[in-house]
Amino acid sequence: MKNIKPKKIFSRIIVKEIKKYLFADDIIVLHGARQVGKTSILNLLQNYLKEKKCPVYYIDLEDSRFVKILDSGVNEFIKHLEEEGYKATLEKKRLFVFIDEIQYLSNPSQFLKLIADHHKNIKLIVSGSSSFDIKNKFKDSLVGITVNFEIFNLSFEEFLIFKNYYWNHKIKNVTEKKQNELREFFKEYVLYGGYPKIVLTPESEQKEKYLQQIIDTYIKKDIRDLADIKDITKFNKLLEVLSSQSGQLLNVAELANTCNIASQTVEKYLFILENIYIIKLVKPFHQNIRSELFKTPKIFFYDSGLAQMLWLKELQKEILGNIFETAIFSELVKKHGKDNIFYWRTKDKKEIDFILRIKNQIIPIEVKLHFTRFNPTAINYFNEKYKVKKLYCAVYNKKDDKTNKKIEQLYPWEIDDVKF
Secondary structure, three states: OOOOOOOOOOOOHHHHHHHOOOOOOOEEEEEEOOOOOHHHHHHHHHHHHHHOOOOEEEEEOOOHHHHHHHHOOHHHHHHHHHHHHHHHHHHHOOEEEEEEOHHHOOOHHHHHHHHHHHOOOEEEEEEEOOHHHHHHHOOOOOOOOEEEEEEOOOOHHHHHHHOOOOOOOOOOOOOHHHHHHHHHHHHHHHHHOOOHHHHHOOOHHHHHHHHHHHHHHHHHHHHHHHHOOOOHHHHHHHHHHHHHOOOOEOOHHHHHHHHOOOHHHHHHHHHHHHHOOOEEEEOEOOOOHHHHOOOOOEEEEOOHHHHHHHHHOOOOOOOOHHHHHHHHHHHHHHHHOHHHEEEEEOOOOOEEEEEEEEOOEEEEEEEEOOHHHOOOHHHHHHHHHHOOOOOEEEEOOOOOOOOOOOOEEEOHHHHHHOOO
């Protein structure tokens, strides 16, 4: 019989951070959209523990037999572990139990709490396909019991790892040849997005097919199940319109009118789409946080390839401006966290694409495919008002070293160089 070569599991940057908590008492919870690689991360962690000779056990709750056992109570779960040969392990040492798709349990919060309170020798590492599912079913407070990690699609740095392309981002002065190679890779990253399966698929036609499968099988199915959608056609129209508006101001009334859906229903769909990690509503930056709550947010998709498939029904050959901005947003999220990103806009329409706010420090970042089209008026005005230390513009094409010396230009793969 022919030996089948095992599928390679590529490492993810967040795994290093998760490992810090493997031997702590906290239950580790991975949140994220479907198909972004949560199961692969669980497999990486399992392999790491096995190398350390730690006992591990894996449960996939997409298998309804396991759901029945865990929903029957913690005692049934312990009995199951003993039947699987872990009785001696539970008596003498810690058992690492991985549970994939925890949201399938009827009351996961109660299950996790009982394990944490009464079975210290069981270390749980669990994943959930969306925070909306988990938030709905985590009825009891798990503060102090869990440590949570948000899993997104691949960052560009991870994309390069998956492409087996070596690049040390700490080296600042690279050759023009290297810059051109990185530019071509980033173009592919923007056009096709960062879902692991899409990145590892070589042919463009297959990438399109797989992206459409993600849309049909996971996104539309998830929200259809969660939101009790009455008219699928209208919801699909909303998804299409939203994807065309990635990077634009949200107008609920306009969306409701275009899609012939009640405004309240639009807001319900937006809430769910945000909580299954498809879109993010980015708030405007204001020093007065109270006023921030009443301002119009912007819509951004987390994945540029997904946005294009929903919008244009096919993957593109060249980068569109709003899709480039979407990809930069996605990079900033992975580097700095989704709740630290804002935009800025005045009543007379001076606007800056992104404002990073970390604690009490802020950094404005403009985004341009071509730096020659950059107008410094808004960013200079912002600087006069807030006296920031650094001003940045993320550019795709070659930097222009002859103009706007005050503005530090960054290629997308240099986002790590942003300094407060």
